[in-house]
Amino acid sequence: MRRSTYFEYIEERLDFLSYRIKNRGKINLLSLNIHSENFFADMVSKLLGFELKNLNAIEQNMEGIDLIDEKHKIIAQVSSTCTKQKIENSLKKEVLSAYSEFRFIFIAITGDANKLRKNTYKNPHGVNFSPQNDIYDIKSILDLVLNMKIEEQRALYCFIKDELGTEVDAFKVDSNLAAIINILSQENLAEVPDSLEINQFEIERKIAFNNLISARYTIDEFKVFYSRLDEKYAEFDKQGANKSLSVFSVLRNLYAKLSGEGKNDHEIFYLLIDNAIEIIRNSRNYVEIPYEELEMCVSIIVVDAFVRCKIFRNPEGYNHVATR
16 A cells, blocks of 8 residues: 555654754754754645745744744744753744744654643743644654645655655665566566466455455455466575575564554555565665556565465464365
């Protein structure tokens, strides 16, 4: 599901930005904080429907205010210091006396602001400020992202990708998961094998046993490629004894990780596909194909692993091999 792909990318980039700002701040490197004001002005505007502009572009070093939206009467402070004292210091700045009719919001780009929302604050200039509603941190921003419509989430994903991109290319490594996708993507998958080598009744039992009724359509659609993928794994293993085994190991580890996070079986099934897609896209040896084709190939691999007893629980006596 693309929604999960968009969210996880946004989460990773914002977490990385927050982490980097925090650590650079420890050695007094603050240039990233300055650039972040423009970034957060645009991002928060997209999330909340504002038209925030960087006030420093209009008037340099305006203490207490970093961003302003004249139309909606919003002023904002963007800070890497997440404390009650920081907020009160901003609220008491004399410049705020000229903005008594404005709403003040505080954006903490590092740290957890949850406790700050429970405090009361000195507000000598009487600006509109509700701690519960007007204090944002990375977590609360991600909560907003999680509940966006899919088209809005995609637009934000594209914006963040343009702004923050990714700097992990130099650290990419080859993966066998990407290698099997490269092989599978060259196949004509429109040609479905005439005869199946799997036990349909047993697969139905496993679907019911794992509460995956909602995923039955996907499993039914791609289980027919079992024998085709079996051939591809055989070719793959000619390159090394543990090639296919390592693919199953990655999927098992992803399954174990997601299971440990308390997610239900439906969520786990589709997150397995999403997470495998991200591993492949971040692999040095991945030969890029259209996203829809990649999603289809990964779905085939995950369904195949489900059929072969590699992921999810097996009912007693489960045997996926058809009797001839």
